[in-house]
Amino acid sequence: MDKIYKALIFDKKARITFIDGTCAVNQAIKMHKLSPTAAAALGRALIAGAYIATNLKGKRSSFTLIIKGGGPIGNIVVAGGSGNKIRGFVANPYVDMPLKDNGKLDVGGAVGKNGFLTVIKDYGLKKPYNGSCELVSGEIAEDFAMYLLKSEGIKSAVSLGVKLDKNGAAAAGGLIVEALPGIDENMLVILEDVMRNFTEISNLMTQKSAEQILDYYFGHLNYQKLAEEELVLECNCSKERIENIIKGLGKEEAYDIIKETGKLEIDCQFCSQKYVYTKEEVDKIWEMS
Numbered sequence: 249m250d251k252i253y254k255a256l257i258f259d260k261k262a263r264i265t266f267i268d269g270t271c272a273v274n275q276a277i278k279m280h281k282l283s284p285t286a287a288a289a290l291g292r293a294l295i296a297g298a299y300i301a302t303n304l305k306g307k308r309s310s311f312t313l314i315i316k317g318g319g320p321i322g323n324i325v326v327a328g329g330s331g332n333k334i335r336g337f338v339a340n341p342y343v344d345m346p347l348k349d350n351g352k353l354d355v356g357g358a359v360g361k362n363g364f365l366t367v368i369k370d371y372g373l374k375k376p377y378n379g380s381c382e383l384v385s386g387e388i389a390e391d392f393a394m395y396l397l398k399s400e401g402i403k404s405a406v407s408l409g410v411k412l413d414k415n416g417a418a419a420a421g422g423l424i425v426e427a428l429p430g431i432d433e434n435m436l437v438i439l440e441d442v443m444r445n446f447t448e449i450s451n452l453m454t455q456k457s458a459e460q461i462l463d464y465y466f467g468h469l470n471y472q473k474l475a476e477e478e479l480v481l482e483c484n485c486s487k488e489r490i491e492n493i494i495k496g497l498g499k500e501e502a503y504d505i506i507k508e509t510g511k512l513e514i515d516c517q518f519c520s521q522k523y524v525y526t527k528e529e530v531d532k533i534w535e536m537s
């Protein structure tokens with residue numbers, strides 16, 4: 249079961265969010281048949297998405313996170329909503345990259361850094377919130393920290409990681425530490441020091457439980473537990489939603505495809521579920537609209 253742990257430290261002058269998204273990332277790997285580099289890239293983005301989801305205000309809010317770096321993997325899209333439900337896909341899931349000289353997966357090379365990280369949050373109001381920042385490295389953690397600073401004014405340290413083994417993800421998670429008002433120089437120095445332990449967060453997660461990690465690294469810093477929430481990878485596609493996509497295609501395009509292939513097949517990008525429509529069913533979609 250995936251979980252999100254929230255806590256305060258330093259007498260409420262910093263906030264910690266620790267995310268264990270191992271199950272979600274494993275599901276995504278299977279669902280999209282991700283290459284190792286794509287698994288690391290989408291995995292990190294899903295964990296960043298979990299952080300956005302858990303901080304959404306309102307019960308019916310939703311978000312979309314788009315990372316567009318111009319690299320061979322193409323765009324990464326993560327979406328979700330209140331209740332910590334996340335889903336995501338990458339444009340080219342089979343693209344893989346040679347390992348970097350240090351033996352690490354080359355996520356930055358696959359994602360690229362000529363582009364933007366964009367977050368759209370929909371609170372059900374007239375206009376969705378839209379924030380964007382230029383990518384720093386395409387490695388996602390640094391890019392997300394920059395987004396939080398530039399678009400939301402949150403000074404943070406972000407660590408995101410996916411550790412793969414032959415079965416998929418052995419661990420996938422993230423730690424986001426935010427500075428809150430009143431934090432002083434001394435506390436920032438201590439935090440910087442603690443964060444050095446999290447450069448390989450997913451490795452750490454294969455050795456210790458979330459509780460052990462939090463206790464070991466933050467227990468002595470006036471640690472105050474806030475919440476423990478569940479996190480799930482779940483798609484929200486349905487026949488109705490796909491019918492809207494068909495309407496978006498337009499009548500001509502839809503019937504052209506049916507003429508060529510005898511049917512209209514649409515795959516949900518987020519979960520790879522196939523939706524197949526016969527000509528009669530497509531006729532009905534236009535009769536009803």
Ligand SMILES: [Zn+2]
Binds near residue numbers: 483516518519521
């Ligand atoms: Zn779906």
